[in-house]
Amino acid sequence: MDTNTCIELALIIIKVIIISSLLFALPIPLTWIERKVAGHIQLRLGPFRVGWHGILQPVADMIKLMFKEDIIPDKADKWLFKLAPIISLVPIFLTFATVPVGDKITVFGKEVTLYISDMNVGILYILAVAGIGVYGLILGGWASNSKYALFGSIRSSAQMISYELALSFAAIGVVMVTNSLSLVDIVNSQKATTWNICYQPLGFIIYIIAGLAEINRIPFDLSEDEGTLAAGYHVEYSSMRFSFFMLAEYVAMVLMSVLAVVLFFGGWSGPILPPIVWFVIKVSAFIYFFMWVRFTFPRYRYDQLMTIGWKILLPLSLVNILITGLFLI
Amino acid sequence: MLLSYLPVIIMLGFVMFLAFAVLFVNSVVSPKNPYKEKLSPWECGMEPIGDADTGHFRVHFFIIAILFIVFDVETLFLFPWAVVLKKIGLFAFIEMFIFIFILAIGLVYAWAKGALEWV
Numbered sequence: 015m016d017t018n019t020c021i022e023l024a025l026i027i028i029k030v031i032i033i034s035s036l037l038f039a040l041p042i043p044l045t046w047i048e049r050k051v052a053g054h055i056q057l058r059l060g061p062f063r064v065g066w067h068g069i070l071q072p073v074a075d076m077i078k079l080m081f082k083e084d085i086i087p088d089k090a091d092k093w094l095f096k097l098a099p100i101i102s103l104v105p106i107f108l109t110f111a112t113v114p115v116g117d118k119i120t121v122f123g124k125e126v127t128l129y130i131s132d133m134n135v136g137i138l139y140i141l142a143v144a145g146i147g148v149y150g151l152i153l154g155g156w157a158s159n160s161k162y163a164l165f166g167s168i169r170s171s172a173q174m175i176s177y178e179l180a181l182s183f184a185a186i187g188v189v190m191v192t193n194s195l196s197l198v199d200i201v202n203s204q205k206a207t208t209w210n211i212c213y214q215p216l217g218f219i220i221y222i223i224a225g226l227a228e229i230n231r232i233p234f235d236l237s238e239d240e241g242t243l244a245a246g247y248h249v250e251y252s253s254m255r256f257s258f259f260m261l262a263e264y265v266a267m268v269l270m271s272v273l274a275v276v277l278f279f280g281g282w283s284g285p286i287l288p289p290i291v292w293f294v295i296k297v298s299a300f301i302y303f304f305m306w307v308r309f310t311f312p313r314y315r316y317d318q319l320m321t322i323g324w325k326i327l328l329p330l331s332l333v334n335i336l337i338t339g340l341f342l343i
Numbered sequence: 344m345l346l347s348y349l350p351v352i353i354m355l356g357f358v359m360f361l362a363f364a365v366l367f368v369n370s371v372v373s374p375k376n377p378y379k380e381k382l383s384p385w386e387c388g389m390e391p392i393g394d395a396d397t398g399h400f401r402v403h404f405f406i407i408a409i410l411f412i413v414f415d416v417e418t419l420f421l422f423p424w425a426v427v428l429k430k431i432g433l434f435a436f437i438e439m440f441i442f443i444f445i446l447a448i449g450l451v452y453a454w455a456k457g458a459l460e461w462v
Contacts (some may be wrong), residue, residue: 088382160384189425254369316462
């Protein structure tokens, strides 16, 4: 290996470490923001005791979770029970290997790309790898050998696979406009013309609804329907394994926001401010939107959920693809 | 080309390392005090009756899974088609229209048979 290859490899490793550590730590500010947003929407103050305006609350929660006993039920399938949180955590991190937060910057006279890897199948890779996370839910609920966990896992896996279709069909609409699966190319093509939301308004609506269902958030959080299922698939989990499921859920929310920005809102492009700042602003806006929705809407029933997924979103997304095709030819 | 997938392997290794490191620290510092009641499956304080992992659930979930596979394969065909649609033009569009039409008939059939109804 020559020096150039070594530098490239070192750069990749550094970027991997930075992105993974950031994502691992991201739920700490996000839970604080979410609880504050919840509090103010419901005319409360939210967490207030630990630190300035309760800003250290998530840190305290994390320390508490760390010192809790890791309970493994004696009827559970021990091996799968231990494996499931890791299966649901790791794939969602891997999707960020191809997410571009910016184009290129020059550090010490060396050009550094602000994405780990620009795959030519970018979006297909993200959808495929994010899909592996469903195994974590199924295995976690099944291995717990508890009825609530089993029902929760089966419900949420059926929900996730149903809405994954509408989500990928909405993404196909964008791919048809930009003629590329690479996320960097998709952003660059939007820089040349306008944001894809102008060409794909219907696709964006389908994407955002399916995305809400895909990350199991209200109004589609049937997997942890407190009223009927207690907590769903992670009812038997405690301590760090429980927090891995929560971590995966938060990173999935960030992924959905990032994809919405990259596919429909021009990624890092924007005037005056540096690209990374634009990217962070847009992604934060979507994260706030998801939190806002959570504390505004009631939860759907399961039959309503399936009706929306299969009878409305799926035909609509197919129609969207055909209409887009007609316009392109 | 293959080099663009190398970061994925590195990332896999690093995230696994982080996850296991956290679990290790947790296993060192957490108390261990298991007893029979704590280790029984949670069922609102009742004694659980029977096993849950026999896989007794509504057959509807299974039907949904089969329908999903049909449309997921369609997704895989649609992605390459979407990339080259502008190059090939009308011919590709008509061909995909027929393909989507056939699968849509399958959806209509499942719909008419009540596979999508949840009672």
